[in-house]
Amino acid sequence: MFLLLIVSAVFIWSVIRPSGYFIWVLEVLPAVVGCIVVLVVYHKFKFTNLSYVIIAILSILTFIGGHYTYDDVPLFNWIKDAFDLSRNHYDRFGHFFKGFIAIVIREILIRKTLLKRNWIVWLTLSISLSISALYEIIEWIYSAIRSGNKEAKQFVGMQGDIWDAQWDMSLTLIGSIIALLILSKWHNKYLTPFRD
Numbered sequence: 625m626f627l628l629l630i631v632s633a634v635f636i637w638s639v640i641r642p643s644g645y646f647i648w649v650l651e652v653l654p655a656v657v658g659c660i661v662v663l664v665v666y667h668k669f670k671f672t673n674l675s676y677v678i679i680a681i682l683s684i685l686t687f688i689g690g691h692y693t694y695d696d697v698p699l700f701n702w703i704k705d706a707f708d709l710s711r712n713h714y715d716r717f718g719h720f721f722k723g724f725i726a727i728v729i730r731e732i733l734i735r736k737t738l739l740k741r742n743w744i745v746w747l748t749l750s751i752s753l754s755i756s757a758l759y760e761i762i763e764w765i766y767s768a769i770r771s772g773n774k775e776a777k778q779f780v781g782m783q784g785d786i787w788d789a790q791w792d793m794s795l796t797l798i799g800s801i802i803a804l805l806i807l808s809k810w811h812n813k814y815l816t817p818f819r820d
Contacts, residue, residue, distance in 0.1 A: 627680040631659065631687075638687035643696065650766070651690030654759070655683040669735075672814035674807065675728045682725065685718050694718065719756065719792040723799020726752045727807050735818055749800050756796035760789040 635652070642648040662671070662679060671679070688697060697714035704712050730748045733739055739747065 627676055628663075631680050631683045634684045634687045638691040642691045643693045647693055648690045651694070652687055655686035655690075659683055671728065671731060672811065672818075674811055674814050675731050678724050678727055678803075682722060685721060689714060689718055715788075716791060716795055720795040720799040722756065723752060723796045723801070724803040724807075725755065726800035726803045727811055730804065730808070730811065731815065734815060745804060748804065749797065752800040753793060753797050756793045760792060764789070 635656075638652065639648065658679065662676075692698065692714075694715040695712050697712060700712045700714040700717070703709065726748050729751050730744060733744045733747060737744075
């Protein structure tokens with residue numbers, strides 16, 4: 625309930641005078657849909673607290689990116705200027721952390737399938753990377769349909785980097801691997817009450 629209140633508060637803040645309402649909808653829609661799904665299935669499938677924290681952080685990062693656009697988050701603009709970087713790296717940071725969805729995927733696979741440990745790891749990484757690739761495909765399709773449109777450029781967030789999609793998918797994969805390496809043992813403790 626506490627996480628839901630925080631996520632709701634950030635969501636409300638994000639909708640107040642965002643950079644643009646249309647781009648805001650494009651950016652926050654995946655997080656809103658994800659939160660709705662988690663709320664709808666709550667009585668049938670309660671996730672561990674660790675998964676809820678990851679879902680909350682991912683939602684908050686998405687709402688912040690939607691409010692400012694991923695190209696223009698102030699803290700990362702400051703970092704860009706302070707370290708003389710070529711771009712605002714909030715998008716890259718967000719894609720790295722999106723890899724942590726691997727823990728949520730892992731939980732679903734452990735609790736709903738009879739797969740062995742090694743298969744769970746590979747399937748978790750595959751699903752995480754597939755979600756990332758699907759998002760990049762959606763960005764590409766929107767960009768192709770709305771070619772040259774300001775919102776399309778903001779939604780894709782390439783910032784002049786032709787390898788942006790590859791970077792985003794790679795960072796999601798790296799985030800997923802790191803999440804599995806550092807959080808799996810901790811996650812197992814949370815999963816204990818759900819085991820037969």
